[in-house]
Amino acid sequence: MATAKPRIPCKPVMVARSDGATTFTVRNGQAPEPNEPTREQKINTPSADGSVDYYRPVQPDGDKDLDWRRKLGQWLVLAFDSKNEHKDTQFILSRFPENYTLWEHVRVDATGARRTDGYLYGHPDGRSSRFRSPAEFFEHLAWLATPLPKGRCICKICAGKGGETQDDGTGVAVKETKPAHQNQAQTQTQTQMKPTNTMPSAARGVSTTSTRAPTGPSLEQRLDSEPNGKYLYRPGELVWYNKTKDTWGLAVISMRQIKDDSPRYLVQPLSHPFSHPPAHIKDQENDLRPWLAWSVPTLGYSKLQGCTYDQVNWEEVIVNYPADPVVDGSILAAKVIDSSYSLFEQDENALANQGERCYKGIYLGAEKIWVGEPVRLRSLGDDILVLVIKKIIERMTSPTTSNVTFVGDVWKFVKVHTPIKDLDLPARMIHDLNWRNRVEGAAQKGIWNEWRIMEPNARRTLGDVKGRWYETQALLRVLRGPATFENELARGITGDAGLWMNGRGDFNETGDLRQQDRESTFGRAVPAGFRVSRGLDDSAGDRFPDYLDQNTGIYH
Ligand SMILES: [Zn+2]
Structure with a gap:
């Protein structure tokens, strides 16, 4: 039985339009199948060694359901909130769009180790086109919140068909349709949208998942994370x-x-x-x-x-x-x-538009930066902002010059009275947050340090990035000297290493220089x-x- 947990007050939002489908057709002429895990996948009988492996619907209002809906609600509002009017409010999606259902894959191995992964079913392409995370579904949800027609969605599933993304400026279009979104988010009437393309993906001979398996992080990338x-x-x-x-x-x-x-x-x-x-x-x-x-x-x-x-x-x-x-x-x-700057380890499996390449990392100025980790962003005023990099994309503009885009979520460092658990952040940032809250006695004072998402799937350029993000515990001790640092800790002050660092190019007059590799940069x-x-x-x-x-x- 789930115990009652204190609920974080959240403002509900919803998206009225849906393309969700309860059934799909595997092959022309065959009977439609339910758009959910197969009957075999739902069998929860343990194997001989005691391990179990099955799918079940996620409990409504349970932790996983709330986690998905809170993230999606928050990202949705912030994505359309160009004036930052709602930055201090926590939102929740009041429910998934019509005909979308959240399932969890429960796995317990013979030793009793357990993991559950959430999957959202309902995409009209069927069972294999399920969404694997709130972030993966977010782009589809953002598209549903606009009046844009089918074919203009940039999500991994819609845009990933045939291994290509559609670069038709939809990313910008989503941002410019604020009025439409507000209407749709506020109205409670259903405008169930019929999927226009009913041809099942199997009939098109297109695999939507197998060609996009990521190669995964390299050993050094993992070590540094x-x-x-x-x-x-x-x-x-x-x-x-x-x-x-x-x-x-x-x-x-x-x-x-x-x-x-x-x-x-x-x-x-x-x-x-x-x-x-x-x-x-x-x-x-x-x-x-x-x-x-x-x-x-x-x-x-x-x-x-x-x-x-x-x-x-x-x-x-x-x-x-x-x-x-x-x-x-x-x-x-x-x-x-x-x-x-120079890029390294091209990621052949990452989705890229024509003429673009994705990389696992970049030498930017003095530093080595990996996909998957936070970088400090320039901000107006005293805000501490980081971008957690999901993609580094390079587009050549001449044989020796290029444009580099960082894609990722922008987070702001804030003080809150009620912390949100399960923030979708790199482990290093969570570790730093826990340390800060411990040192500052957050539980006793009722004031917690936290990262609040400001802009999911944001795009930033080289000039926006100040440099690597460092754990305050590790770097501030060095920057301020152990005595001063320990003294402040004893008084419950953690500070922030970033405030003691310059930004890349702060004192440099020349523009960005693209280099072949790190060795040629040193010359x-x-x-x-x-x-x-x-x-x-x-x-x-x-x-x-x-x-x-x-x-x-x-x-x-
Ligand atoms: Zn989509």
């Missing part, structure tokens, strides 16, 4: 490194390793093209800082101010250089890196043959050196 991760920095990132007690230099990370449960980094100092300091092993994260933690210093040789690294005739100026040319070389190299600022490790995904099997021979300067 772990809460309480071991590494603050990533291979290929530009960082400050501690040279001597009070002096810091600029370097790039070539590889990393865990030794004795602590991270170690091999860092290559940046320089002018004619001399390169040896690499260093850094085994204290406190000896490193993200590039964005501090502002760009001025050059020792002021005449070079305003030049780019490659514009400097190094061979000529180095002869009578009035300052330390290695330092100036590193500053000019860092500026180039800050304005550069002559690193020794010839320099390589950025791909870590766990590296087939070359690079080996982290054990120690530096002080006499020879050679690593072993």
